[in-house]
Amino acid sequence: MRKKKFMNLMALALVIILLMIVSAEAKGIKLESLEVLLESLIIKPLIRGLVIAAPIGYWLAYQDGTSFVKNFNRVILYNPPTEGILPFLNILLKILFPVYSLLIVSIGFYLLLYSSSPEGRANAKSLLSKLIITLVLISLSSRLIWLIFSISGYLTDSIFSLTSLELIGEILNGGIWGMLILSTWLMIPDIELGAVSLMLVYVFAWLPYMVISLRNIVLTTLMILFPLGILLYFIPELKSIGKTILEQFLIWTFIQAFMALALVSVAKAFSVTTLVSNPEITCLNIFPVPGINNMLAWFFTSIDLGTTNLMTLGFGAVAHFSIILVPIVMVLLFKKFLP
Amino acid sequence: MDKKSRIFTLLVVILLLSTLVNAGGALLGIIDVAIAEGLKLVAKGWIVSTGWQVIDFYEKIFDSFPLLLTTNPPMSEITSGMFFFIKIIAPFYILAIVILALYILMASSSMRGRAKAKSMLTNLIIGLVLISLSPGVLKVFFIISENLANALISMGANAGISALKGASGGLYEKFWKLTLIHRTGGVELFAIHTTLLFGLTIMLLLRHVMVILFGMLLPLAFFLYLFYPTKHIGKGLFMQTFLWTFMPIAWILALVIIGTVIGSIPSYIPEFYILIAALFFFIGSPMMILGVGDWLAFLVFLFEVLQAAPLSIGAVVIDETMK
Numbered sequence: 145m146r147k148k149k150f151m152n153l154m155a156l157a158l159v160i161i162l163l164m165i166v167s168a169e170a171k172g173i174k175l176e177s178l179e180v181l182l183e184s185l186i187i188k189p190l191i192r193g194l195v196i197a198a199p200i201g202y203w204l205a206y207q208d209g210t211s212f213v214k215n216f217n218r219v220i221l222y223n224p225p226t227e228g229i230l231p232f233l234n235i236l237l238k239i240l241f242p243v244y245s246l247l248i249v250s251i252g253f254y255l256l257l258y259s260s261s262p263e264g265r266a267n268a269k270s271l272l273s274k275l276i277i278t279l280v281l282i283s284l285s286s287r288l289i290w291l292i293f294s295i296s297g298y299l300t301d302s303i304f305s306l307t308s309l310e311l312i313g314e315i316l317n318g319g320i321w322g323m324l325i326l327s328t329w330l331m332i333p334d335i336e337l338g339a340v341s342l343m344l345v346y347v348f349a350w351l352p353y354m355v356i357s358l359r360n361i362v363l364t365t366l367m368i369l370f371p372l373g374i375l376l377y378f379i380p381e382l383k384s385i386g387k388t389i390l391e392q393f394l395i396w397t398f399i400q401a402f403m404a405l406a407l408v409s410v411a412k413a414f415s416v417t418t419l420v421s422n423p424e425i426t427c428l429n430i431f432p433v434p435g436i437n438n439m440l441a442w443f444f445t446s447i448d449l450g451t452t453n454l455m456t457l458g459f460g461a462v463a464h465f466s467i468i469l470v471p472i473v474m475v476l477l478f479k480k481f482l483p
Numbered sequence: 484m485d486k487k488s489r490i491f492t493l494l495v496v497i498l499l500l501s502t503l504v505n506a507g508g509a510l511l512g513i514i515d516v517a518i519a520e521g522l523k524l525v526a527k528g529w530i531v532s533t534g535w536q537v538i539d540f541y542e543k544i545f546d547s548f549p550l551l552l553t554t555n556p557p558m559s560e561i562t563s564g565m566f567f568f569i570k571i572i573a574p575f576y577i578l579a580i581v582i583l584a585l586y587i588l589m590a591s592s593s594m595r596g597r598a599k600a601k602s603m604l605t606n607l608i609i610g611l612v613l614i615s616l617s618p619g620v621l622k623v624f625f626i627i628s629e630n631l632a633n634a635l636i637s638m639g640a641n642a643g644i645s646a647l648k649g650a651s652g653g654l655y656e657k658f659w660k661l662t663l664i665h666r667t668g669g670v671e672l673f674a675i676h677t678t679l680l681f682g683l684t685i686m687l688l689l690r691h692v693m694v695i696l697f698g699m700l701l702p703l704a705f706f707l708y709l710f711y712p713t714k715h716i717g718k719g720l721f722m723q724t725f726l727w728t729f730m731p732i733a734w735i736l737a738l739v740i741i742g743t744v745i746g747s748i749p750s751y752i753p754e755f756y757i758l759i760a761a762l763f764f765f766i767g768s769p770m771m772i773l774g775v776g777d778w779l780a781f782l783v784f785l786f787e788v789l790q791a792a793p794l795s796i797g798a799v800v801i802d803e804t805m806k
Contacts, residue, residue, distance in 0.1 A: 160500065177518035184526035184666075299571070306564055330537060333529040336670040340677055405564075409696035412560045417691050419547040425540045454543060458688045465685065466692065477719045483712045 189332045196335070197328040197427070200345065201444065204320060212352045213316040217309055219356055220403050221300055223293045224364045226286050232368045233286060240375070244279055248272065278378045285371040296397045303404040307411040312463070315414050316407075319460015320348045322452035328427040328444075344461070352467040359399055359471065366393040377482075387482050395478050399471050406466035414459045426451040527666055531659045534673055538655050541680035544687065545648050548738075549640070551687045552731040553632040555625040556695050562618050564699030569614060572706045576614075580607055610709040617701045624728045635735040643738025646745045647765060650758035651680065679762060686766070690730055697724040730769045737768035 165178070182188075203209040212219060251272050255265060281288065323345045331338030366373075369389045376386030428441040428450060444450065587600050613620070654676040661669035697704075700720050708717025741761040748757050 160503065163500075164503075177515045177522055180519045180522040180526070185522065185529070302567070306567060326537065326540075330533060333526070333533045334666065334670070336667055337530065337534060337673060339670075340674045405696060405699070406692070408564070409692045409699070412564075412695050413556060413688070413691040416556050416560050417688065418550070419544070420550055421543045421546045423540045423543040425536065454540065454684065458544075458684045461681070461685055462688050462692055465689070477723070478716055481713050481716055 192331050192335055193328070197324070197331060198444070200324060200342075201328075204324060204345075204349070209349050210317060210320060212349070213313060213320060216312065216316060216352075216407070217304055217404075219353070220400050220407075221297055222356075222360070223297060223397070223400070224360050224367065226290045226293065226367070228364060229286055229289065229367045229370070233282075233371055236371050237282065240279075240282065244275060247275055251275075274378045278375050281374045282371045285374060289367055289370060292394070292397055296401055299398075299401045300404045303401055303408055307408050311411045311415065312407045315410060315456075315459050315463050317460070318452065318456035319462075319464055320345060322457035322460055323348060325427045325450070325452045326425060326457065329425060332427075348461070348464045352464060355468050355471060356403075359396055363393070363396050366396060369393075387480075391479065391482050395474055396471075398478075399474050402470045402474050403467055406470050407463060410459060410463040410466055413462075414455070417455070417459075419455055422453050422455050424451050424453045523666075524663075527662055530666065531662050534658060534662070534669075535655065537677060538651065538680070541677065541684065542648065542651055544680070544684045545644055545651075548644050548687075549636055551691070552640075552735055553629060553636055555629060555728065556691055556698075558618060558622055558625070561621065561695055561698040564695070565618055565621075565702055568699060568702045569617075572614065572702060576607070576611065576706070580604070583607070606709050610705055613705040614702045617705060621698050621701055621724070621728075624725065628728050628732060631729075632731050632735055635732065635739060638739050639742040640735050640738040642742030642745060643740070643761070643765075646741050646758055646761045647738075649754070650762040651676070653755040653758055654679075679766070682766065690727055693723075693727040697727055700724070726769075733769045734765065737765050741765065 200209070251268050254268050323341050327338035327341035327345060329338075330341060366389065370393055373386045373389030373393065376382040377390060378386070427444055583600050583604050587597055587604075654672060658669035658672045658676065661672060697720065701724055704717045704720035704724065706717070707713040708721065741764065745754075745757060745761065748754065
């Protein structure tokens with residue numbers, strides 16, 4: 145009975161407040177408090193949760209947001225097809241064959257008719273052998289590239305076998321989802337607060353792919369230049385150019401092995417490192433209002449957006465950054481190794 | 484109550500309510516402002532408390548500082564990787580020794596060539612010993628680094644850690660005060676603050692990863708060091724292993740220095756500025772103390788990456804041709 149009375153009283157109060165609002169509106173008074181209540185505390189936070197965070201979560205869970213996380217081993221193992229260079233190789237050979245014939249014939253003439261000193265003859269002979277070696281190597285260059293790619297691919301595959309791929313996947317997944325959880329938690333009260341972490345979500349989703357795509361583009365370019373590199377390497381005056389091309393080709397090829405090694409190291413470090421306190425952060429109890437909170441929590445958990453901790457987030461970020469860092473370190477460490 | 488008086492009461496109530504509603508509309512304007520300001524304050528409080536949760540989340544890394552700085556990853560995790568690389572190197576090693584032996588036996592014509600080959604053989608054998616000892620070498624590195632770290636950390640590194648915490652607390656204080664003045668006033672400060680704390684976490688965890696990575700590559704480093712053309716690569720790899728293992732020493736030294744400096748700052752200098760400087764010093768300390776890379780190294784990094792990019796290869800080719 146008492147409860148019924150209370151409910152009646154509440155209903156009356158609500159009607160009076162509504163009537164007051166209507167009366168105020170009729171008098172042309174704009175209610176700022178209502179605006180603030182809806183804008184800062186209910187509507188806009190809800191919109192941010194449902195229109196910004198949730199679609200990004202959906203993008204990560206069901207679309208290409210976590211494509212790298214799901215396919216990292218295949219993506220890292222991928223090498224551009226060697227058949228791609230065949231048209232370029234044919235053009236190069238078409239240009240080189242007349243030049244080669246001319247060079248061989250002139251060396252032959254030199255040996256037969258003009259050579260007077262033994263030194264000159266020895267030089268001509270060594271040039272002839274170099275020409276023949278380069279000719280063979282250039283004709284075999286697509287096979288050579290295939291061989292180098294196979295060695296690198298095999299090495300990468302064996303490095304991946306040093307730890308479980310599932311663990312690496314989990315770490316990468318933890319990094320990208322952790323960042324989204326953090327940015328959701330921050331962006332619900334104020335969108336600008338979550339800007340840095342939201343940007344990092346995109347960095348984690350795109351940058352590894354960008355680095356790996358850059359590798360493929362550079363490698364395709366170097367594959368086309370590879371036969372030319374061999375030719376230039378055997379000409380003493382142009383050796384430095386040939387050396388640069390061959391070195392860069394080898395470095396960019398073996399970057400995949402080092403990316404795998406970096407990920408394996410992250411997985412190993414993740415499984416042995418401990419923190420004194422490993423705090424958790426969640427985006428499930430963001431709203432102070434229980435009803436809205438439950439609704440959002442149901443929505444977020446349905447797309448995996450729940451809780452993260454410092455270890456998972458930190459190592460996930462390190463895993464993504466190491467993919468980006470490896471080409472830089474490799475290019476810096478492994479330069480000028482050809483004689 | 485009879486029917487008449489009931490109707491009368493109802494009429495009075497309706498009259499009163501209509502007056503209240505009418506007056507309420509006008510009154511509302513005044514009450515509204517007060518409520519709006521109150522609600523704005525609630526919204527700001529929500530931002531501040533959310534910010535605090537995240538800062539607190541990141542600041543927990545300070546508790547793990549002594550543990551992360553004084554320990555290295557266990558050898559068992561690294562040795563499996565080391566043996567993997569030793570397995571790869573072994574065939575090349577055998578090939579190198581066989582070719583050298585054949586050269587000495589058959590192909591060497593000059594005394595000089597034979598002597599060179601012999602010294603190479605000695606190098607190879609030394610390398611063989613070094614490679615098989617590489618887990619031990621790394622273990623020695625770890626023991627020295629851990630002992631040094633433990634000795635240094637007891638010299639007052641905790642004061643340094645509290646200084647860093649103080650810097651973080653100071654930044655948060657500025658953030659909440661600015662946020663109370665205006666909703667988005669402290670956003671930039673918050674971005675810098677979280678980036679710094681996140682960067683610290685990443686650097687500390689990355690060290691453990693790098694120690695494992697370069698530890699696994701240590702046999703390869705010794706192998707590459709033995710051959711003249713690849714000597715600088717081997718040296719580079721070895722240096723990287725050394726630097727990443729001994730990086731905590733630089734950090735702890737920085738913490739001790741920070742702790743000492745904070746204690747001797749005159750009172751008229753605002754402490755917050757010193758604390759912020761200490762935070763930056765801690766982040767930059769491996770570069771300054773160990774010389775991991777000078778401050779210009781980043782530009783060199785960028786240049787090297789650009790040089791390796793396809794377009795720059797064209798530039799290098801042209802450059803080389805013009806020489």
